Amino acid sequence: MIDLLPERQPQVVRKADGAPAADMACGKASAAGSVSQRACVFCGSRVVLYPISDALHIVHGPIGCAAYTWDIRGALSSGPQLHRNSFSTDLQEMDVIFGGEKKLEAALLELIAHYKPQAAFIYSTCIVGLIGDDVSAVCKRVAEKTGIPVLPVHSEGFKGTKKDGYRAACEAVYKLVGTGDTAGIGPHSINILGEFNLAGETWILRDYYKRLGIEVVACITGDSRIADIRRCHGAKLNLVQCSGSMTHLAKMMEREHQIPFKRVSYFGIEDMSAALYDAAKFFGDDPAIMLRAQQLVREEITAIYPELQRYKQKLVGKRAAIYVGGAFKAFSLVRALRLLGMETAVVGSQTGDMEDYRQLQEISDPGTIIVDDSNPLELAKFCLEKDVDLFIGGVKERPIAYKLGIGFCDHNHERKEPLAGFVGMLNFAKEVYASVASPVWQFAPRRANRVDEVSRA
Amino acid sequence: MTATSHLHVISREDTDAIVPVGHGLVVPPPMEEEEPRSKHFSSTRNACKLCTPLGACLVFRGVEGCIPFLHGSQGCSTYIRRYLISHFREPMDIASSNFHEESAIFGGSGNFQKGVLNVLRQYQPQLIGAATTCLAETIGEDMPRLLHDLREKHGDSITAPIVTVSTASYRGTHIDGFHAAVKALVEQLGQPGEKTGAVNLFPGMVSAADLRLMKEILADFGLHYTLLPDYSETMDGETWSEYEKLQSGGTPLAAIAGTGAAKASIEFGRTLAGAETAGTSLQKKFNVPRLMTGLPIGIRESDAFFALLAGLSGHETPVKYSRERGRLVDSLIDGHKYVFEKRAIVYGEEDLVVGLASFLCEIGVTPVLCASGGRSRLLETALREAAPLLPAESIVKEGFDFAEIAELAPSLKPDFLIGSSKGSQIARALRIPLIRAGFPIHDRIGGQRVAHLGYRGAQELYDRIVNAMLEVKQDSSEVGYAYL
Numbered sequence: 001m002i003d004l005l006p007e008r009q010p011q012v013v014r015k016a017d018g019a020p021a022a023d024m025a026c027g028k029a030s031a032a033g034s035v036s037q038r039a040c041v042f043c044g045s046r047v048v049l050y051p052i053s054d055a056l057h058i059v060h061g062p063i064g065c066a067a068y069t070w071d072i073r074g075a076l077s078s079g080p081q082l083h084r085n086s087f088s089t090d091l092q093e094m095d096v097i098f099g100g101e102k103k104l105e106a107a108l109l110e111l112i113a114h115y116k117p118q119a120a121f122i123y124s125t126c127i128v129g130l131i132g133d134d135v136s137a138v139c140k141r142v143a144e145k146t147g148i149p150v151l152p153v154h155s156e157g158f159k160g161t162k163k164d165g166y167r168a169a170c171e172a173v174y175k176l177v178g179t180g181d182t183a184g185i186g187p188h189s190i191n192i193l194g195e196f197n198l199a200g201e202t203w204i205l206r207d208y209y210k211r212l213g214i215e216v217v218a219c220i221t222g223d224s225r226i227a228d229i230r231r232c233h234g235a236k237l238n239l240v241q242c243s244g245s246m247t248h249l250a251k252m253m254e255r256e257h258q259i260p261f262k263r264v265s266y267f268g269i270e271d272m273s274a275a276l277y278d279a280a281k282f283f284g285d286d287p288a289i290m291l292r293a294q295q296l297v298r299e300e301i302t303a304i305y306p307e308l309q310r311y312k313q314k315l316v317g318k319r320a321a322i323y324v325g326g327a328f329k330a331f332s333l334v335r336a337l338r339l340l341g342m343e344t345a346v347v348g349s350q351t352g353d354m355e356d357y358r359q360l361q362e363i364s365d366p367g368t369i370i371v372d373d374s375n376p377l378e379l380a381k382f383c384l385e386k387d388v389d390l391f392i393g394g395v396k397e398r399p400i401a402y403k404l405g406i407g408f409c410d411h412n413h414e415r416k417e418p419l420a421g422f423v424g425m426l427n428f429a430k431e432v433y434a435s436v437a438s439p440v441w442q443f444a445p446r447r448a449n450r451v452d453e454v455s456r457a
Numbered sequence: 458m459t460a461t462s463h464l465h466v467i468s469r470e471d472t473d474a475i476v477p478v479g480h481g482l483v484v485p486p487p488m489e490e491e492e493p494r495s496k497h498f499s500s501t502r503n504a505c506k507l508c509t510p511l512g513a514c515l516v517f518r519g520v521e522g523c524i525p526f527l528h529g530s531q532g533c534s535t536y537i538r539r540y541l542i543s544h545f546r547e548p549m550d551i552a553s554s555n556f557h558e559e560s561a562i563f564g565g566s567g568n569f570q571k572g573v574l575n576v577l578r579q580y581q582p583q584l585i586g587a588a589t590t591c592l593a594e595t596i597g598e599d600m601p602r603l604l605h606d607l608r609e610k611h612g613d614s615i616t617a618p619i620v621t622v623s624t625a626s627y628r629g630t631h632i633d634g635f636h637a638a639v640k641a642l643v644e645q646l647g648q649p650g651e652k653t654g655a656v657n658l659f660p661g662m663v664s665a666a667d668l669r670l671m672k673e674i675l676a677d678f679g680l681h682y683t684l685l686p687d688y689s690e691t692m693d694g695e696t697w698s699e700y701e702k703l704q705s706g707g708t709p710l711a712a713i714a715g716t717g718a719a720k721a722s723i724e725f726g727r728t729l730a731g732a733e734t735a736g737t738s739l740q741k742k743f744n745v746p747r748l749m750t751g752l753p754i755g756i757r758e759s760d761a762f763f764a765l766l767a768g769l770s771g772h773e774t775p776v777k778y779s780r781e782r783g784r785l786v787d788s789l790i791d792g793h794k795y796v797f798e799k800r801a802i803v804y805g806e807e808d809l810v811v812g813l814a815s816f817l818c819e820i821g822v823t824p825v826l827c828a829s830g831g832r833s834r835l836l837e838t839a840l841r842e843a844a845p846l847l848p849a850e851s852i853v854k855e856g857f858d859f860a861e862i863a864e865l866a867p868s869l870k871p872d873f874l875i876g877s878s879k880g881s882q883i884a885r886a887l888r889i890p891l892i893r894a895g896f897p898i899h900d901r902i903g904g905q906r907v908a909h910l911g912y913r914g915a916q917e918l919y920d921r922i923v924n925a926m927l928e929v930k931q932d933s934s935e936v937g938y939a940y941l
Contacts, residue, residue, distance in 0.1 A: 002579075005575055005578065029555065029557055033575030036553070042532055043532050063504050068536035087501075088500060091627050110499060111498065111500060111502075158560070159558050160557075446697070449698070
């Protein structure tokens with residue numbers, strides 16, 4: 001009924017029993033006409049920089065790109081809320097013909113004078129590259145006039161994929177790194193990269209590190225401030241969570257500031273614990289940190305374990321499909337679902353790389369479908385084939401699941417419940433339970449036809 | 458800031474010093490060239506509009522078996538999908554030609570062809586609705602030529618017609634894209650023919666519930682009709698027993714072909730008066746008379762619509778609707794005290810604002826600010842015509858954004874806001890209710906089921922407005938009366 005496009009076939013793998021992991025095609029531009037779930041270069045930059053809450057974020061282009069990203073992420077700030085606005089040069093036909101530089105400069109000067117941000121990011125959209133605006137020159141002039149960093153983000157939508165947008169964001173942020181005073185930063189200090197404080201997750205993590213005796217200099221970009229980023233080169237270790245988005249920044253900091261980095265994930269008990277132990281090991285000069293890490297993990301797991309077991313009883317044997325932005329999160333989700341007694345039958349991402357997909361195959365059960373840069377038709381096909389009970393993804397995947405009578409859990413940037421950390425694992429279990437166990441599914445046509453389904457509900 | 462200052466840099470103090478004069482009118486700042494309004498900022502801050510291709514995509518999903526296709530970057534289709542899905546909570550597949558750097562330099566013809574072939578293969582659509590984006594328009598993509606090249610090279614594989622519409626996002630708003638797509642459909646698919654006695658209804662961007670109501674009314678008048686677009690089922694459908702690549706429902710292609718043979722077209726929207734639309738196009742090409750009326754929101758605008766149908770059908774308004782009207786009037790009397798001289802801020806698409814303001818005036822609410830991100834230059838005129846009771850001092854703003862509404866709002870002392878969910882932060886800051894209407898409604902379920910049109914829509918809006926005022930009264934009362 002639903003056929004894969006021939007050019008999409010190399011991006012889909014079924015894990016074979018006992019066979020070594022197959023190489024998967026990935027990192028390609030999406031096939032034309034395929035309804036990719038990906039966005040564009042601009043999207044990549046915008047999501048990564050969005051949570052910097054004391055900066056002005058202005059989208060240089062026609063209105064759409066700014067309108068669709070207004071207050072879009074659940075990235076919380078403990079202070080300024082400037083990032084939750086949508087500023088646009090709202091280019092009109094005349095600007096396209098005669099150039100938008102003048103409008104951009106006026107817009108920046110007015111906005112900076114009014115909102116007094118600590119820095120400004122200027123996102124280039126598709127047509128800015130085409131009409132030949134010299135955005136960098138405008139930024140330079142405005143920086144001189146206002147005395148704040150004014151940073152161009154080279155995020156023209158068509159110039160690559162979302163990953164290139166991440167890279168452009170890292171390049172822009174990197175211009176701030178090393179410009180602040182590192183005095184007072186202790187020897188046991190880290191930065192968290194690729195953590196966006198969705199639903200307050202950064203605050204949970206900051207609390208854990210504080211309890212370990214580790215100082216978090218900057219979280220880039222969750223609840224982030226320009227001043228933190230400027231001095232983050234004083235930290236001794238970078239922990240990179242959303243590795244797809246921030247590894248580039250970590251590598252630049254490793255090269256120029258000799259700060260090593262480690263990949264971590266804060267989702268699920270296993271990965272969360274490993275992240276804390278990794279940092280503790282790194283600061284092995286103070287064995288007390290490891291002792292505190294062990295104690296923290298013990299306390300936190302003890303606190304949530306009984307309730308997790310209750311959910312597990314209800315969820316054991318259920319099957320899930322996962323489709324997320326970055327592959328590293330998918331690893332954690334496979335493990336977290338396993339902890340709940342659930343099996344992952346389909347797993348994919350928008351931007352995973354070859355190594356990610358190799359690892360995914362390794363941790364997956366035989367028969368699991370692994371997919372790169374999928375689309376609604378394929379995802380529906382896989383869900384039907386594997387007859388999953390739950391889909392984990394973002395808003396664009398939600399109606400696919402619901403229409404087919406499948407539970408859905410939002411693990412994307414719009415989520416309103418923290419899913420990171422130990423408490424996040426409990427929230428995750430609760431949400432999975434609420435998604436799967438609701439009595440409404442008995443009325444969904446695909447489920448209603450099954451007698452056993454009704455008795456199970 | 459004084460009217461004479463002409464500062465490029467405006468400080469916080471300056472804007473704080475904007476003093477409301479009289480009934481909240483702001484001292485006008487200096488006019489800027491080619492700007493139809495005064496503005497303290499060159500930028501748009503929290504836009505009260507969306508980009509043109511969004512409107513076109515929604516229209517195309519209101520045609521049976523049609524898949525929207527955006528000629529541009531991948532992001533355009535993904536962002537628009539997400540935005541529409543968050544309102545309708547329905548699948549919304551939009552294909553993309555997915556421009557790369559080479560396409561931007563050498564033209565997107567190759568990607569367009571490949572994209573069309575892939576879409577035909579995967580979705581087997583009855584129609585592809587291809588809309589351009591700012592990227593395609595800026596590099597000068599010529600859609601008719603792209604279609605010609607496509608047919609020349611792959612003629613045999615092109616199993617569905619393709620309708621194209623030019624929707625550069627630097628020209629107009631989502632509403633312009635919406636009307637442009639409706640126009641493109643009738644222009645490119647409409648056929649001449651013996652007059653059928655059927656009517657065309659082009660309702661504009663209304664909710665799925667509104668579309669269902671329109672169909673019911675037209676049928677009850679005994680009229681044969683073509684409603685275009687009709688996303689009442691595609692964007693508010695049932696849960697599936699089998700996978701549906703493109704949700705069922707929508708205006709059939711044959712019906713669109715028949716629009717050229719209709720006896721009249723009804724087009725909603727007072728601000729469309731001077732525009733080239735589906736209605737004007739059919740009038741010119743096929744001599745189908747175009748009948749314009751406002752969005753039928755509230756009593757008078759609905760009366761006008763029902764009178765139009767009575768004239769076209771030769772039947773009186775069915776008793777079902779005169780009773781709906783009667784109950785509505787009865788309820789207006791029951792509730793009038795709770796809303797009289799309440800002050801409302803109305804915002805959204807221009808024709809929605811006209812309709813809502815007209816209804817508010819009918820029930821004794823004062824629309825203190827009527828604002829839209831659109832720029833038809835007709836908003837004020839349309840408002841004064843549709844809402845003769847609108848006080849002279851009510852502020853009317855075209856090309857306005859939410860930051861401007863937020864800055865003006867406190868001095869206007871509104872009792873409630875009415876419009877899309879994007880005003881929620883303003884309502885929250887002022888601690889007043891927001892009556893969610895129009896598009897988008899991203900923070901509640903059921904946006905697609907909000908009724909606005911006809912007596913039934915007015916009834917629903919009225920009950921919600923009165924109850925919101927009663928809730929404020931009850932919640933803020935120390936006693937919390939049991940009877941109100």
